[in-house]
Amino acid sequence: xxxxxxxxxxxxxxxxxxxxxxxxxxxxxxxxxxxxxxxxxxxxxxxxxxxxxxxxxxxxxxxxxxxxxxxxxxxxxxxxxxxxxxxxxxxxxxxxxxxxxxxxxxxxxxxxxxxxxxxxxxxxxxxxxxxxxxxxxxxxxxxxxxxxxxxxxxxxxxxxxxxxxxxxxxxxxxxxxxxxxxxxxxxxxxxxxxxxxxxxxxxxxxxxxxxxxxxxxxxxxxxxxxxxxxxxxxxxxxx
Amino acid sequence: xxxxxxxxxxxxxxxxxxxxxxxxxxxxxxxxxxxxxxxxxxxxxxxxxxxxxxxxxxxxxxxxxxxxxxxxxxxxxxxxxxxxxxxxxxxxxxxxxxxxxxxxxxxxxxxxxxxxxxxxxxxxxxxxxxxxxxxxxxxxxxxxxxxxxxxxxxxxxxxxxxxxxxxxxxxxxxxxxxxxxxxxxxxxxxxxxxxxxxxxxxxxxxxxxxxxxx
Numbered sequence: 001x002x003x004x005x006x007x008x009x010x011x012x013x014x015x016x017x018x019x020x021x022x023x024x025x026x027x028x029x030x031x032x033x034x035x036x037x038x039x040x041x042x043x044x045x046x047x048x049x050x051x052x053x054x055x056x057x058x059x060x061x062x063x064x065x066x067x068x069x070x071x072x073x074x075x076x077x078x079x080x081x082x083x084x085x086x087x088x089x090x091x092x093x094x095x096x097x098x099x100x101x102x103x104x105x106x107x108x109x110x111x112x113x114x115x116x117x118x119x120x121x122x123x124x125x126x127x128x129x130x131x132x133x134x135x136x137x138x139x140x141x142x143x144x145x146x147x148x149x150x151x152x153x154x155x156x157x158x159x160x161x162x163x164x165x166x167x168x169x170x171x172x173x174x175x176x177x178x179x180x181x182x183x184x185x186x187x188x189x190x191x192x193x194x195x196x197x198x199x200x201x202x203x204x205x206x207x208x209x210x211x212x213x214x215x216x217x218x219x220x221x222x223x224x225x226x227x228x229x230x231x232x233x234x235x236x237x238x239x
Numbered sequence: 240x241x242x243x244x245x246x247x248x249x250x251x252x253x254x255x256x257x258x259x260x261x262x263x264x265x266x267x268x269x270x271x272x273x274x275x276x277x278x279x280x281x282x283x284x285x286x287x288x289x290x291x292x293x294x295x296x297x298x299x300x301x302x303x304x305x306x307x308x309x310x311x312x313x314x315x316x317x318x319x320x321x322x323x324x325x326x327x328x329x330x331x332x333x334x335x336x337x338x339x340x341x342x343x344x345x346x347x348x349x350x351x352x353x354x355x356x357x358x359x360x361x362x363x364x365x366x367x368x369x370x371x372x373x374x375x376x377x378x379x380x381x382x383x384x385x386x387x388x389x390x391x392x393x394x395x396x397x398x399x400x401x402x403x404x405x406x407x408x409x410x411x412x413x414x415x416x417x418x419x420x421x422x423x424x425x426x427x428x429x430x431x432x433x434x435x436x437x438x439x440x441x442x443x444x445x446x447x448x449x450x451x452x453x
Contacts, residue, residue, distance in 0.1 A: 041434060171416075202423065208406065210398075212434045212438075
C-alpha cells in the first residue's frame with residue numbers, strides 16, 4: 001500500500017467571473033522510503049499540489065489517501081505523521097537550531113529534556129550538530145536546509161514534503177544535501193515528496209515528474225520492480 | 240515480426256540518432272529521406288514538386304530553416320524506392336511520341352509498408368535530446384492536436400527518465416559535475432518547451448492560473 005495516494009485530483013479557483021484551473025486529473029502514489037521530485041515552473045500548480053498532499057487544502061475532485069486513510073477524515077495523530085518542510089518557516093530572531101528543531105515536539109507534549117535530546121539527535125543525523133546553539137540569523141542557506149530537515153524528521157514522520165529544498169543553495173552544496181535527504185528517506189522508510197521550480201532537485205530522486213499547467217507528466221506510480229526494492233529496503237530498515 | 244524498437248543513444252553530450260526500427264525492419268532516422276516519405280504520403284508527387292514542397296514545409300520555416308539540395312530529394316526517392324517504402328505510379332496510357340515519353344513526370348506514391356513505417360516512427364517517443372530534423376518532422380507530420388499532445392507526453396516521459404538517470408549518477412569531480420549540469424539544463428530546456436507546447440495546444444480559452452493569481 002502506498003503511503004500517499006492522490007487519485008484524480010482536480011482543483012479550481014474562482015477569480016471574479018473566471019474559473020481558473022490549478023490541477024487537472026492528477027494522480028500520484030508514493031511508497032515507503034521513495035523520493036519523488038516534482039518540478040514545474042511558476043503557476044504550474046506545484047504549491048496547490050503540495051497543500052493538497054499535506055492536507056492543508058482540499059481538492060475539488062478526487063481523493064487523497066494517507067496510509068490508506070482518506071486524509072480529510074484522518075485523526076490528528078495520523079496527520080502528524082506528515083512533515084511539511086519549507087525554508088520560509090524561519091525561526092524567530094535569536095532562537096537557536098536546537099530550540100527550532102524541538103518545537104514540533106513541544107506541540108505534542110514531549111518533555112523539555114526529552115525534546116532537547118531528540119532535537120540534538122536529529123541535528124546530528126543531518127550533519128548540523130555544531131549548529132545546535134547557533135542562532136538562526138547566523139546560518140548560511142545550506143545550514144538552514146539541514147536544520148529544516150532536522151525539524152521535519154524529529155517526529156519521525158511517514159511522509160516528508162519539502163518545498164524547494166535547493167532554492168538559494170550553492171550548486172556545490174546542492175547534491176550533498178539532496179543525497180542526505182535521499183539517505184534519510186531510504187534509511188527510515190520516509191516517503192518523500194520534493195518540489196522545485198527547476199530540475200535542480202533531481203539528484204537522489206527515485207522518480208522525477210513534471211507539473212505542466214496543472215497536468216502531471218511522468219510515472220504516476222513506481223514500477224513494480226521499484227516497489228519490490230523499496231519494500232525490501234523498508235523491511236530491512238524497520239527495527 | 241519484431242516489436243517496434245527505438246534505437247536509444249544514451250551517452251550524454253551526444254545527439255539522439257532518433258532512429259526507429261519499424262516492425263517491417265525498415266530503419267528510419269529523421270532525415271530528408273523520412274521527410275520525403277511523409278510528403279509523398281500526404282499526396283503522390285513528382286520530383287520537382289517534392290523539392291518545392293520540401294522547401295515550403297521546412298526550408299522556409301523561420302526561425303529554424305532546414306535546407307537540402309534537390310539532389311538529396313532525388314536521392315531520397317531512389318533510396319525509399321529501393322526499400323519499397325514508395326513506388327512509381329505508372330502513367331495511364333502509352334505516351335504517343337518519344338518526346339512525350341521523355342517529358343512524362345514520374346510520380347511517386349507511398350506503399351502500405353511506407354505508410355506503416357511512418358506511422359510507427361511517429362508513434363515512437365522522441366528522446367530527450369532530439370535533433371532539429373526530428374522536431375521539425377514530428378511537428379509537420381503529427382496529424383492533429385491529439386497526436387501532437389500524445390507525442391509531447393511521450394517526449395516528457397523520456398526527458399523525465401533521463402533526469403532520473405542524471406540524478407542517480409554521482410558527480411564527484413569537477414568535469415563530472417560540469418557534464419551532469421550540462422545535461423540537466425539541456426533536459427530542463429526540453430521540459431520548458433514541452434510546457435510551452437502543451438499550453439499552446441490547450442489554447443487561450445482554457446483559463447489557467449498565472450503566477451500571483453489566487
